[in-house]
Amino acid sequence: MSIKNRQYNTLVMQAKANVIGFKEAYAKFVERVSIDQKSPSLISNYGRSIAAIGLHFGRVPHEISVEEINSYLYRMTVHEKQSRSYFKQAVFGLRHWFRLFGMEEKAIAMPSIKKEEKLPVVMSKEECKLLFAAPRSLKHRFLLAFAYAGGLRMNEVRMLKISDVDLDRKQVHIKMGKGKKDRYIVLSEFIASRFKNYLREVKPQVYLFEGQTPGEPMGERSIQYVINEAVQKTEIKKQVSMHTLRHSFATHLLEDGLDIHSIQRLLGHSDMRTTMVYLHVADIKPRAVFSPLDTLYKKKG
Numbered sequence: 001m002s003i004k005n006r007q008y009n010t011l012v013m014q015a016k017a018n019v020i021g022f023k024e025a026y027a028k029f030v031e032r033v034s035i036d037q038k039s040p041s042l043i044s045n046y047g048r049s050i051a052a053i054g055l056h057f058g059r060v061p062h063e064i065s066v067e068e069i070n071s072y073l074y075r076m077t078v079h080e081k082q083s084r085s086y087f088k089q090a091v092f093g094l095r096h097w098f099r100l101f102g103m104e105e106k107a108i109a110m111p112s113i114k115k116e117e118k119l120p121v122v123m124s125k126e127e128c129k130l131l132f133a134a135p136r137s138l139k140h141r142f143l144l145a146f147a148y149a150g151g152l153r154m155n156e157v158r159m160l161k162i163s164d165v166d167l168d169r170k171q172v173h174i175k176m177g178k179g180k181k182d183r184y185i186v187l188s189e190f191i192a193s194r195f196k197n198y199l200r201e202v203k204p205q206v207y208l209f210e211g212q213t214p215g216e217p218m219g220e221r222s223i224q225y226v227i228n229e230a231v232q233k234t235e236i237k238k239q240v241s242m243h244t245l246r247h248s249f250a251t252h253l254l255e256d257g258l259d260i261h262s263i264q265r266l267l268g269h270s271d272m273r274t275t276m277v278y279l280h281v282a283d284i285k286p287r288a289v290f291s292p293l294d295t296l297y298k299k300k301g
Contacts, residue, residue: 011051019054025062025101026050032100041155046093049086053094061094062101066109069094073111088113120247122281127236128248134230139202142194143209143218143226147242149188150174151249151267154242158217160208162199167192174268183268250275254282 016023026047033043050061056072057064073090076082091110098107123131132145147157156174164173170187204210207217223242231240238244246267253263264275 011048011055015051015054019058019060021060022051022054025060029097029100033096045089046096049090050093050097053090061097062103062106066106070111087111119281120251120277121238121240121244122251123236123238123240123244123248125252127234127238128245128252130234130236131227131230131240134233135226138198139209140226140230142191142198142202143223144230144245146191146208148245148249149191150185151246151253152185152242153246154220154223157209157242158207158220158223161206162204162208165195165208167195181268181270183265185266247278247281250278251282254278255284 012026016026029050030043030047033046053061053064053069053072057068061069073087076090077084077087091113095107095110098104098110128148132141132148135141135144143157146152150156150172152160152174159175160172164175165187166173167187170189170192171184172187174183174185176182205215207215209218209223210216211218211222227240227242250263250267253266254260260272260275260279263278264272267275269275
């Protein structure tokens, strides 16, 4: 169990035991966000923040005034230096909670969340090559290359099953990605040519990348450890995570000439604006302007 999950379970259990009415109200909250098809990780993040607020005040959140909550959020972020992520999860969780109990005015009164305008960290192609070659383990080399080759998110890599890879059609079926949406991505020729050897040597049973327990997926912390260890063996100075590989995948595709709409589809972005950020980091060489009439009569070959 991850540290976040342990914190979630501990805080929620304490709130259920010590805050009158929290147990029943929290059951309604989980039921509602589950019906809204929110992910388990989102429920956990919201729940951890809400339970902490309930424990702090000794009351269920809908009995706490907006002024008290704002003071609490101010103290936690300014004086106790809680992360921006904590602030967002608390605000979003409270908005859901208030709407559940018919308190739309309270939900609207919650602080607004300003979107960060940070550009993603992107590795060069040479840095990617160094990273993929660094691990001694075939499993770890294949994991890093596969994640980059498909621009996959952490959970998409973890939950990928052997049966999701179609060698004949050169496709990978990404099931229940972010937003619980399925999509297909192209299977790299490089990966396809080494796939059978990987299965033969590593012998995964169900998931493509399994942890120490056969048939169970690798944990997030284990995968990040693989990345950190690989980085330490190179001269790469950047902070590298699974999302860095995803950012590098999208940026390199743009630099290689793939159109932004295709990249949006490969990444599984529902909003084009999310994909457009890569236009700010890609090193796209200007091309000579020409007339389409000239290409109509251009001899092939």
